[in-house]
Amino acid sequence: MVYSKSILDSKSKVWRGIWYAEAPSRCKSVAWRACNEELLVKSLLVEKRILNDATCPCCGKAEETTVHALLQCEEVKRIWFASPLGLKVGEVKKMSQFVEQFAHVLDEKAMGLVCAIIWSVWQRRNVRVFEDKILDCEHVMAKAWSMVAPQKWVPPPVQNVKANFAALVIDNLGTGMGVVFRNSSGVVLASGTNLLEEETYDPKIAAALCFKWVAEQSGELGFSNIIFESDCKILQIHWNLISEGKGMSDVSYLDSVLEDCKVMIEGTGSSLSLVLPTANKVAQRLAEAAFGYGEKIWMKVVPKEASLSLESDMAAIADK
Structure with a gap:
């Protein structure tokens, strides 16, 4: 031919x-x-x-x-x-x-x-x-x-801040949330925990509520051009549909929370991305730590519970 x-x-x-x-x-x-x-x-x-x-x-x-x-x-x-x-x-x-x-x-x-x-x-x-x-x-x-998906955490471009977040639900205890903000060099700008005591949710709802809380914190901290990262696959799928003005089916509580998030980050140059759990370890440790710290923000550091995971991320960056 x-x-x-x-x-x-x-x-x-x-x-x-x-x-x-x-x-x-x-x-x-x-x-x-x-x-x-x-x-x-x-x-x-x-x-x-x-x-x-x-x-x-x-x-x-x-x-x-x-x-x-x-x-x-x-x-x-x-x-x-x-x-x-x-x-x-x-x-x-x-x-x-x-x-x-x-x-x-x-x-x-x-x-x-x-x-x-x-x-x-x-x-x-x-x-x-x-x-x-x-x-x-x-x-x-x-x-x-x-x-x-990247197996390890990757720094954002120079013009961006990356906010990794995670939520952990434990029956009879509540919903723990964690976030870490880092720049293109992997340097911590801020980290935080939050606890919804005795409030337990479906994991995807918990992830959405965590996203909303993190968006609120980013505004209070004065960050923009944020790449929000989560390891919740269903959250990412719903977010893509909400971003295009189309929910999965009938309006749900998940859609409602994500609509709030959309309004909050509109015009800030921010986005939401999906990562593997191995690339979200610091946020996971912070979500676990939330059951001890409650609502707390640290500037330029992470608490000791997340320090080893942070060091692991930094070591991975140095290896490249």
């Missing part, structure tokens, strides 16, 4: 976008196979006369092509939109077209997440086909994020 120069240029852009992406090789392999229409979707199996029915096994409403399976199926659209990338899937005829358009504007790290989501969505489809199990949006995003 002879390709035109424009097609070859397009293939080259897609190849570079995938293979320079910061993602495991298995994720990039699935993305590349999808762009070359090599995944064994039902429409291809019908074409090869292996199957007689090409109906999507997940939604049962359309023909299962590569684009439908990985982008256009309704639940899959929700996954892309709820991802940290917040991508709205429009009319796309080929996976290569989808990848190429983002390869122009996303860096290697973001393209790594694109590849990881493609891989995780394809895994979801196969689990439905071969195990007859339905994996929800949160599960799919968690699998994708686990493929590419």
Whole structure:
């Protein structure tokens, strides 16, 4: 087969976008196979006369092509939109077209997440086909994020402050919260704890209430351009939808709290990101310490309970 120069240029852009992406090789392999229409979707199996029915096994409403399976199926659209990338899937005829358009504007790290989501969505489809199990949006995003998320804490860019926060719920005791604000050198600007005594919540509600408290503290401390970081996956998914003006379903208490957070940080140049628990250790130790300290703020230091985790983060920075 002879390709035109424009097609070859397009293939080259897609190849570079995938293979320079910061993602495991298995994720990039699935993305590349999808762009070359090599995944064994039902429409291809019908074409090869292996199957007689090409109906999507997940939604049962359309023909299962590569684009439908990985982008256009309704639940899959929700996954892309709820991802940290917040991508709205429009009319796309080929996976290569989808990848190429983002390869122009996303860096290697973001393209790594694109590849990881493609891989995780394809895994979801196969689990439905071969195990007859339905994996929800949160599960799919968690699998994708686990493929590419930093294992260790990473300092923010020079112009930003990073605020790592965490909440811990203990039955009959309450909800402990912790936050640490650091600059691009990893230097602590402030840290704090808060305790909602005898108030226990679902973990995602606790994380949202912690986010609200941290946003309040950041305003009182005069910080802006903050990268808020949490290891609560469901919080991140809801936040992406709220940021776009669309809750998960009916208005819930979680949505209400996040709407408050949105108003509080609007115009401050701030954002919320998801990290792995291993990159959020200082905040976790502070949340634990909250049961002893209650509400307290420390300037330029962390309490002794979080000092070892802070030293570990600093050592990781020094190793780079």
